[in-house]
Amino acid sequence: MALGEGMNGVLPDSEIRNLIDTGVISAEPAIIPEQIQPASLDLRLGTTAYRLRASFLAGRGKRITDRLADFQMHQMDLSNGAVLERGCVYLVPLMERLRLPQGLAAVANAKSSTGRLDLLTRLVTDDGTEFDRLPEGYDGPLYAEICPRSFSVLVRPGMRLNQLRLRRGQAVLSDQELRSLNDREPLVEGDALIDHGLGFSVDLRPTTGDLVGYRARPHSGVIDLDRIGAYPAADFWDELHSTDGRLILDPGAFYILVSRESVAIPADFAAEMAPYLAMVGEFRVHYAGFFDPGFGIGAFGTGARGVLEVRCHEAPFVLEHGQVVGRLVYERMAARPQRLYGADIKSNYQGQGLKLAKQFA
Template sequence: MGGNSEQEAPAGILPDRMIAELFESGALTATRPLDSDQIQPASLDLRLGEKAYRVRASFLPGKTTVAEKLENLKLHEFSLEQGAVLETGCVYIVPLLEGLQLPAKVSASANPKSSTGRLDIFTRVISDHCQGFDQISAGYNGPLYLEISPSTFPVVVRTGSRLSQVRFRTGVSLLTDSELSKLHEEEVLVATSEPNIHNQGIGLSIDLTGDENGLVGYRGKRHTGVVDVDRKAVLEIHDFWEPIYNRGNRDIVLDPNEFYILVSREAVHVPPLYAAEMVPFDPLVGEFRVHYAGFFDPGFGHAAAGGLGARGVLEVRSHEVPFILEHGQIIGRLVYERMLEHPGALYGQDLGSNYQAQGLKLSKHFRSG
């Protein structure tokens, strides 16, 4: 990342090797040793610290530090060392084990991990003096905090639990419409003959035909038991989810304030030299939010990494009024950014990734079948 002039400095997402170098240089710090799988191909998993604060409301620190805001807004403080339950409808702030002392040309952005989004846990990273959630300005020096608000299921978390992830970048590396079109012609980014490319993104539509059994998706149940975010394949699906089947129609009514897991009609492909992110398609097309967890790492859906046919799983929540989704309706878009270099490991077979080659799939906490 060296001594290039500003005009010559390359723009792109930092891969795993460069993230490791941030730790070695002191630009990234942690109060405990890193987990062996914490550094991903284009991101770093962030870990919860030793304590949590229940707060009256969500906030941005603005001109103050997060710690100063917490003094006025916290209701109570509790330890996460032995694990603790976070209740639905409540807002918590947790200091993270990782902190930053970023170089002047490196900025960062955060997103919930895939499993976090599929559990309807709303998370946002906050930094001191920040004016926006999940955005960390270049050169930031200070601690990181995670706002957590479970919406459907109460969850058990503990020190070291990983609910969010952060990407580091230099410059502006987002592909333009013409660059996206060219890359799609070369690599097939989404499996469709007529890609919807506009506003620096490529559209994804909803699949409501269902799988071989007609299963279209799932709706989260209310008043369930707790989900331990660190335990894989231990929960029964029917205890937490109501399956939704295609009964001859090609639409679905989203009930207000209910949470749905659905799937994209198109297979998604992220080539090794790129990273992608799901963003809202257009706030004017409907009163719903799609995809809380937006990062797609290099190698997702890449055939050589065991990902042929991987589709985007969509976390959908309607707001205020019932809303009808129709099969094939575009509800999200993928934006692509360049990597600074090829990651040392790709999402998928290299890492034993949970969601490679996925179709409709719940989070890793539930038993399959």
């Protein structure tokens, strides 16, 4: 069977290993087992970062290296660690590269902890006309564009800020297929709102206490991404409390909230967080989140909350308990992964509720 042939869907860990063995995915230094997730591959930062005066895409028929001189301000060596400053844009060549066959495309997204730090991280490539999307037949290097929006961060080579999924053919479930799946394996407790995916809402009436979320503090210190549980949350976040099920979002502020629903991702499926409606309100829920097969299933019971990374736009906006703010788009796997999220691998956010990134105590 040719590399681009097989069952349609998102490729599981076993097929990702096969692509590494056959040179479709290559890296210097070699890929390590910890990079391979149930339905994705973690991508590693290289040794150099370029400070840019503006974000850019290579454009059709052009290479990143050909365009870099137009936007580069200075070059940084990451070997001993370097600080990426809040509000600045950087481009980092990644250790991995791809040689995709016909029939196989790829899509990238930020990892969970990256999004929870408001660390905008997007994949860019040669010949690219959009972020985070690689067409069939792409043969070339990979780059991460990084823009810290709330906190300055210390990074080193080998850190994994984003991940790559490989997809063969049509994988997204229609609403009818999603309803059938929900009938067989309930995806949420209670009634499921299915409309171009599984809708989810915000929880502003917790069952215990009145803590509903966190807002990033504007002038905090540097976060070393390798330090787990090292930083007091109060140095970087303000707690948000509500007794009336409402929260007023401030323009330009970044929030960590949580979904009202506990969601589950069965073993033969994966899911991606997406906007519910373009005009749902004067805010944006981070929609690059990817949910691995097995999320919300296992020893912690059926379902785990989805953490919402919210940024308000130009005008203050009142968010109310139960307001629908996003949706999960479910995709079928090409095969069941050998390992599932939370069951067979170390998973920081299985069984989660309202939870900050893993760097905070």
